[in-house]
Amino acid sequence: MDLQNFLAMGGYAGYVWPAYGLTALVLVWNWWAARRSEAEALLNARRRNEYAREARS
Amino acid sequence: MWLWFHKLASPPHAYRLLGRMAPWFGWPALGLILLATWWGLFKAPADYQQGDAFRILYVHAPSAWMSMFTYVVMAVAAAVGLIWRIKLAHAASAACAPIGASFTFLALATGSIWGKPMWGTWWVWDARLTSELLLLFLYLGYMALRASFDDPQRADRASAVLAIVGVINIPIIHFSVKWWTTLHQGASVTKLAKPSIALAMLVPLFIMIAGFQLYFGWAISRRLRGEILRRERNAGWLKEAS
Numbered sequence: 463m464d465l466q467n468f469l470a471m472g473g474y475a476g477y478v479w480p481a482y483g484l485t486a487l488v489l490v491w492n493w494w495a496a497r498r499s500e501a502e503a504l505l506n507a508r509r510r511n512e513y514a515r516e517a518r519s
Numbered sequence: 520m521w522l523w524f525h526k527l528a529s530p531p532h533a534y535r536l537l538g539r540m541a542p543w544f545g546w547p548a549l550g551l552i553l554l555a556t557w558w559g560l561f562k563a564p565a566d567y568q569q570g571d572a573f574r575i576l577y578v579h580a581p582s583a584w585m586s587m588f589t590y591v592v593m594a595v596a597a598a599v600g601l602i603w604r605i606k607l608a609h610a611a612s613a614a615c616a617p618i619g620a621s622f623t624f625l626a627l628a629t630g631s632i633w634g635k636p637m638w639g640t641w642w643v644w645d646a647r648l649t650s651e652l653l654l655l656f657l658y659l660g661y662m663a664l665r666a667s668f669d670d671p672q673r674a675d676r677a678s679a680v681l682a683i684v685g686v687i688n689i690p691i692i693h694f695s696v697k698w699w700t701t702l703h704q705g706a707s708v709t710k711l712a713k714p715s716i717a718l719a720m721l722v723p724l725f726i727m728i729a730g731f732q733l734y735f736g737w738a739i740s741r742r743l744r745g746e747i748l749r750r751e752r753n754a755g756w757l758k759e760a761s
Contacts, residue, residue, distance in 0.1 A: 468561070472571035477636050481629045482556070484575070485578040489627045489734065492618060496741035503748035507757050 531756040544736035558723035583626035589619030594686040597679035614742035620658035645736030646695035647703035656672035
């Protein structure tokens with residue numbers, strides 16, 4: 463099987479590749495959004511702690 | 520048993536445990552998804568009717584499965600939170616929603632892309648497609664409802680009720696292809712009889728489902744940690760953890 467044939471997907475390249483591409487996109491988005499949401503929460507928690515410490519001192 | 524449970528449900532303990540667990544989900548998930556992609560695109564034989572277009576199955580069916588699985592997890596967590604008043608369960612429920620919504624979107628989009636060459640249309644208002652679209656609206660409604668409350672406890676309770684009522688849609692989605700005449704094909708794997716799909720095509724599908732399942736484990740761990748941090752921002756233990 464050569465690359466050309468593989469990429470052509472038996473004539474369904476226009477459907478198969480976008481479906482896989484979209485899946486990759488959604489999985490990567492989820493990965494990024496989950497990490498960002500956690501990092502943001504951690505940053506907020508740290509900031510609050512610093513404020514609290516400054517207010518005490 | 521109860522002591523163990525209380526320890527597990529305590530936010531600081533759960534926060535640390537989730538952090539330790541996440542990579543154990545994440546790396547195997549990545550490996551399995553890559554393996555299944557390669558297997559599904561290269562190794563699996565082309566379908567005798569659909570040719571290579573059937574390969575969309577390997578991303579469509581797992582995302583459709585995850586869209587329903589995530590909803591059930593979300594509804595069960597909401598029920599646990601509502602009945603036993605466990606804050607962590609409400610947090611888990613909230614963490615599920617964006618993940619589930621993204622899988623539902625993916626199932627609808629890949630299904631639409633598959634539908635065009637096979638059915639000749641991107642979309643039909645048949646039972647399976649319509650009930651899956653309703654699932655997407657349930658997720659979005661759930662998130663919108665949460666966001667509309669300032670008080671997290673009231674948001675928890677109101678959204679939990681929505682999540683629990685909406686679970687009725689899950690069996691409707693699953694059996695829609697049986698109860699109504701639809702364009703969508705019937706169940707070929709999730710039924711009691713022998714799967715009506717060749718083993719050579721089935722193996723990559725199961726690998727992909729396992730990969731997606733682990734991926735969900737990773738995503739929920741990360742999102743739940745964020746939820747815990749947001750909810751526990753005034754708690755003493757956070758001062759040491761952050």
